[in-house]
Amino acid sequence: MISIDKQNSQHGNAGNKNGNKGNENDGDGSGNGSNGNGSDGNGNGGDGNSGNGNGNNGNGNGGNGNGNNGNGPKDEKKVLLTIIVSGTATIVEANPNQKMRIVAQKALEQTGNTARPLEEWTLKTRDGSVLEFEKTVEHYGFADGAQLIMSLSAGVGGQY
């Protein structure tokens, strides 16, 4: 899998810690890598290979906790979102667990709009509903090809 943001890296770290814990428990399944590969930050969660606790994968091998959450198969299918940033379209590959903040930041970077902070941008659906940066992709249930619009807040005006 290809890492697309820092959030996966954070998940990776968490997986590593849990992996170590699993090892201490002799691989009894209580120490699951929660969601990622701590060694390289790649989101490695939900490989769907087991519903069992997988302490063996979290054996403290340098952060290689296998992102198996022990809750059975989980669909981690990434979605491709088309985000129109100030009129320029770009495609962002997004993990369902990612916050919209990460997705939006990626869209800004891909379109070269890094001069203004994310807080000065608004992310909306095509029908105009404002999306919250702290909610996840999964929360909004976006399917592949969903189109979103980002617009920059205007500066102070209206007072010639």
Add this chain to the structure above:
Amino acid sequence: MRPPQSGTIHLNQSVDPVVSETKFNVALSDFKQIEAINRERGVFLIRAQFPDIVLAFAAARIRPAIIVFAVKINFTNYDLEAPSVQFVDPLTEKPLKMNEIWSYMDRKLPTTGQLQTIPLIQSHAPNFIPFLCLPGVREYHHHSRHSNDPWFNHRNTGEGTLGFLVDQLHKYGTNAYTGYGPLQISVRRPNLNTFEVLTQGLKFSADPKLLHL
């Protein structure tokens, strides 16, 4: 100090025209790539030929859809200079005066309690030509009241691009409109058995929840 002037700022091309035209073509290409989305929100391309792009803005929430205003966006000397936004008649492209404008692009003020707005379209004596009073617009930066806020403070920050202008014109100009009615109604009773109702002008009504800061 020269008195404030409102209205369109016309310039001669002094930047290498290849540079401005190339940037114009990139902006136009981006617009056309999402033309369906723009049309869905009421933004239509009427004409594009360097240095001008003429766009119409319809109130997409109203049926039948009504063109609220049209603008001619001029990219002369872009992007050494910010683009100009001129309000024009959508059918003839004739420049409009303030009393020929139907939307003043109301922007919500960050106040508590009662809703207050400020019009982003401004004009004043002596010519009362409407202009978009917003950073990223040539008329704003050339206005003597904004001599302390030059275009170079905003260039390459995302403001003053075609996409930015389309977003703002849509957001403040048409997006909040959900209905319309006559600006004035007068009732006359010429005799005991007859009423005459006369209407004049047009006024759009906005959903307060859709107004933006």
